[in-house]
Amino acid sequence: MVADKLKYRKADNLIEWYNEVLLKAEVVDFSEVKGFAVYRPYGYSMWESTQRYLDSKFKSIGAENAYFPLLIPEKILNKEKKHVEGFSPEVAWVTMGGDRELDEKLAIRPTSETIMYDSYSKWVKSYRDLPLLLNQWNTMVRWETKETRFLLRGRENLWQEGHCAFASAKEAEENAVDVLGFYRKFMQDILAVPVLVGRKSEKEKFAGAFRTYTVEAVLSNNFTSQAATSHDLAQNFSKAFEIRFLDDKNSWQNVYQTSWGISMRSIGVMVLVHGDDSGLILPPRIAPIQVVVIPILKGTAADKEIREYTKKVETELKALGIRSKLDDRDTYSAGWKFNEYDMRGVPIKIEAGERELSSDSLSVKVRFGGEKYLIKLNELKKISSKLEEIQEKMFEGLKKDMAARIKIEKDKENFILELKNAKAILKVSWCGKEDCENKIKETTGATSRLIPLEKEELIDKKCVFCADKANFNAYFAQSY
Amino acid sequence: MVADKLKYRKADNLIEWYNEVLLKAEVVDFSEVKGFAVYRPYGYSMWESTQRYLDSKFKSIGAENAYFPLLIPEKILNKEKKHVEGFSPEVAWVTMGGDRELDEKLAIRPTSETIMYDSYSKWVKSYRDLPLLLNQWNTMVRWETKETRFLLRGRENLWQEGHCAFASAKEAEENAVDVLGFYRKFMQDILAVPVLVGRKSEKEKFAGAFRTYTVEAVLSNNFTSQAATSHDLAQNFSKAFEIRFLDDKNSWQNVYQTSWGISMRSIGVMVLVHGDDSGLILPPRIAPIQVVVIPILKGTAADKEIREYTKKVETELKALGIRSKLDDRDTYSAGWKFNEYDMRGVPIKIEAGERELSSDSLSVKVRFGGEKYLIKLNELKKISSKLEEIQEKMFEGLKKDMAARIKIEKDKENFILELKNAKAILKVSWCGKEDCENKIKETTGATSRLIPLEKEELIDKKCVFCADKANFNAYFAQSY
Numbered sequence: 026m027v028a029d030k031l032k033y034r035k036a037d038n039l040i041e042w043y044n045e046v047l048l049k050a051e052v053v054d055f056s057e058v059k060g061f062a063v064y065r066p067y068g069y070s071m072w073e074s075t076q077r078y079l080d081s082k083f084k085s086i087g088a089e090n091a092y093f094p095l096l097i098p099e100k101i102l103n104k105e106k107k108h109v110e111g112f113s114p115e116v117a118w119v120t121m122g123g124d125r126e127l128d129e130k131l132a133i134r135p136t137s138e139t140i141m142y143d144s145y146s147k148w149v150k151s152y153r154d155l156p157l158l159l160n161q162w163n164t165m166v167r168w169e170t171k172e173t174r175f176l177l178r179g180r181e182n183l184w185q186e187g188h189c190a191f192a193s194a195k196e197a198e199e200n201a202v203d204v205l206g207f208y209r210k211f212m213q214d215i216l217a218v219p220v221l222v223g224r225k226s227e228k229e230k231f232a233g234a235f236r237t238y239t240v241e242a243v244l245s246n247n248f249t250s251q252a253a254t255s256h257d258l259a260q261n262f263s264k265a266f267e268i269r270f271l272d273d274k275n276s277w278q279n280v281y282q283t284s285w286g287i288s289m290r291s292i293g294v295m296v297l298v299h300g301d302d303s304g305l306i307l308p309p310r311i312a313p314i315q316v317v318v319i320p321i322l323k324g325t326a327a328d329k330e331i332r333e334y335t336k337k338v339e340t341e342l343k344a345l346g347i348r349s350k351l352d353d354r355d356t357y358s359a360g361w362k363f364n365e366y367d368m369r370g371v372p373i374k375i376e377a378g379e380r381e382l383s384s385d386s387l388s389v390k391v392r393f394g395g396e397k398y399l400i401k402l403n404e405l406k407k408i409s410s411k412l413e414e415i416q417e418k419m420f421e422g423l424k425k426d427m428a429a430r431i432k433i434e435k436d437k438e439n440f441i442l443e444l445k446n447a448k449a450i451l452k453v454s455w456c457g458k459e460d461c462e463n464k465i466k467e468t469t470g471a472t473s474r475l476i477p478l479e480k481e482e483l484i485d486k487k488c489v490f491c492a493d494k495a496n497f498n499a500y501f502a503q504s505y
Numbered sequence: 506m507v508a509d510k511l512k513y514r515k516a517d518n519l520i521e522w523y524n525e526v527l528l529k530a531e532v533v534d535f536s537e538v539k540g541f542a543v544y545r546p547y548g549y550s551m552w553e554s555t556q557r558y559l560d561s562k563f564k565s566i567g568a569e570n571a572y573f574p575l576l577i578p579e580k581i582l583n584k585e586k587k588h589v590e591g592f593s594p595e596v597a598w599v600t601m602g603g604d605r606e607l608d609e610k611l612a613i614r615p616t617s618e619t620i621m622y623d624s625y626s627k628w629v630k631s632y633r634d635l636p637l638l639l640n641q642w643n644t645m646v647r648w649e650t651k652e653t654r655f656l657l658r659g660r661e662n663l664w665q666e667g668h669c670a671f672a673s674a675k676e677a678e679e680n681a682v683d684v685l686g687f688y689r690k691f692m693q694d695i696l697a698v699p700v701l702v703g704r705k706s707e708k709e710k711f712a713g714a715f716r717t718y719t720v721e722a723v724l725s726n727n728f729t730s731q732a733a734t735s736h737d738l739a740q741n742f743s744k745a746f747e748i749r750f751l752d753d754k755n756s757w758q759n760v761y762q763t764s765w766g767i768s769m770r771s772i773g774v775m776v777l778v779h780g781d782d783s784g785l786i787l788p789p790r791i792a793p794i795q796v797v798v799i800p801i802l803k804g805t806a807a808d809k810e811i812r813e814y815t816k817k818v819e820t821e822l823k824a825l826g827i828r829s830k831l832d833d834r835d836t837y838s839a840g841w842k843f844n845e846y847d848m849r850g851v852p853i854k855i856e857a858g859e860r861e862l863s864s865d866s867l868s869v870k871v872r873f874g875g876e877k878y879l880i881k882l883n884e885l886k887k888i889s890s891k892l893e894e895i896q897e898k899m900f901e902g903l904k905k906d907m908a909a910r911i912k913i914e915k916d917k918e919n920f921i922l923e924l925k926n927a928k929a930i931l932k933v934s935w936c937g938k939e940d941c942e943n944k945i946k947e948t949t950g951a952t953s954r955l956i957p958l959e960k961e962e963l964i965d966k967k968c969v970f971c972a973d974k975a976n977f978n979a980y981f982a983q984s985y
Binding site for chain 1: 534536537538541542545546549550553569570571572573574575576577578581593594595597598600601603604611613624628639644646648650660663834836837
């Protein structure tokens, strides 16, 4: 028996390849509910690592975890006008409890600004109650009408949502930018995915936000994919929800707020950028299994000793703090296992048969790049640095790739053609107007992805598309 | 300003006291959705500790975490007949996505047997795919029509649900009992709540189970409260969902299954049994803050030095691995803080003012029992053993209390009278029949709580209520 191979090739059809690899690597599965995925242990454990990493970052700036109701009454959801306009088309409504119709329908949280800020308005009374930094790790539902995709666009999504209230605009803005930094670091340092960071245009910002910041990854087909967002809400919600406090001069003020979130979409983006026609390629820091140890058993008398040898290797790897697994099942062949762990993207495979046993050595195969070599049993500690080297190389390679995909464009016709056909990520001078962006979208199907955080010299004085005065540079691309 | 005192007394009105203390200690809050609580950071952090403790136990027997859809199609929910009869009266139904009515209504998970086993039937094909041990930490909704109570009976509940499939009945039964042991250990060792363990009667068992095991705590009003359950499902669900595998003799078999869960109800039970008229009393192992350090500031020149002194104390406590907090805010008085941390049930308060500073000492106040004493600054490490001592004493005291509340009863009239008026937890000889239990419930309002796990000598040959042949001993009590 040989493990399944992939039918689709990554270069030919990124999305079909993506679906197939997620299923075959047992990251996710379909469920009986359209648009709702099952997150299998191999996939869910990457989300648990994400939680561990980011949770400690959030706690480092004083955020605490809490939990707010899954369901939101319609009248609460409707309090912030732009917010409800943005979300109501995609809300799942509970209308019955048992066999009785409810008096008021209840939304499954599409995001929790409204239900949380209703509580904030009760809790915040004085400057002494600020800042208030709360985070939730939970699930949210958005009734997508477009085709859903595993992790990238589901009707149900695992995420975290942080919601903070501050006494000043400055603190809120700093918080939004600080958390954006955590997201960038997570994508780059843990998932080995280089990202562009910046703020969203008026058209693309979060419904109800004053300013939205984003982290975007660049894919091999010149699409981008948003991995996380952080919003400066200013006083938009605190006015709608009357979140007011007595300041230290005894005068009433509205709080300044932020909200920020990252979802399992980040793991989907990671799968999209890494991986090849043999399956996933996982960066060591997120890989549930960093090293798999496989004995080559031939049904001979040497098998017993080979098993003991590989057991010893696994024990030593674990002692080194490496997430390792011994697969010595005799119900699957070694060949099947090689394919299986390639499909699952395990960074390093260590194999040992008679040859290795007799020379106190081990065969090492690296998933990323395909390097193969022998090490001595007493050199196992080198595996730790090898894992770090793989992590580094995966990131550096993609960083160069990303830079090569960004094209500065001043010419309108080229801009349209290249954007429409996803020939590159286009960096252009832009007016920033919603109307201009709507026309770009109509013409090319693409939108602005972000405006750089730092002030940059303008590429051109005029907007690449409408020729009005350019206000900043911006990146445009097709996106998932 | 002095922190709020409690209006209700625990001895006079347990449930009103309970609600009030949960709100004032900021464990939970009401939300705008009837029957749905907000879990504030102080309460949620106890749930996070619960997760950390139990998650490692589950993983020790090979269980992995996963995530299945929040919503379950009606036709899947209906597959196991007894199960759906048990749950359908309390299901919240999603009937609309955006502004469109759904073709089939979707239940918010009341429990996930059905949606998970639908996947299991796809995944399990061979004995090599077994055992399959999956767990989810998630939220579930049951549309309670009875009055809801914080943590004990809500329309939304945070819990974990483990779902396992095995090749043999023996493995399933062992798994159900092993996990029951984890729950018992958690209640006793971490929450300092002594519990009775056993199996449920036919009437009280889980809808669809072959056998249900339970962990029950005894309260100060002689009510009991169920803290966790573990079910041996036998082949009831594997037949309905066709979860079949080829065994090693190449013949098709149905798997044997278990499901088991503990919810934040366990924290509610802990609050009910501990605590007094000044607020919560938290066992040190679950307390979010184990020691609070409070400087006594008088607005004199000594304040600065006192602040530094208490800062040093907090730093040393942290270095000892104690969850400690310095509250040196000058926006609240020391008196307000004493009341506040009593309300929150912090196990130890350490205070220091001029007197302590000048003698290199610290005032220690123990929440449980009220002990007060001075220690020298260089004796801080004794606080660790003090915390362990408090944990032990809280448990031992309640263990004696529980034993004293259990009364062996042979007389029918006494049984009825005592049960009806919650005079004791009644241990009796019983037939076990559903019909008999229904009549006991009609007569007394109470039900059987559990049948001991170990075979015991019968208290009497006949059932205490119907006088038919007794089959085992059982505990009866009123319950929350």
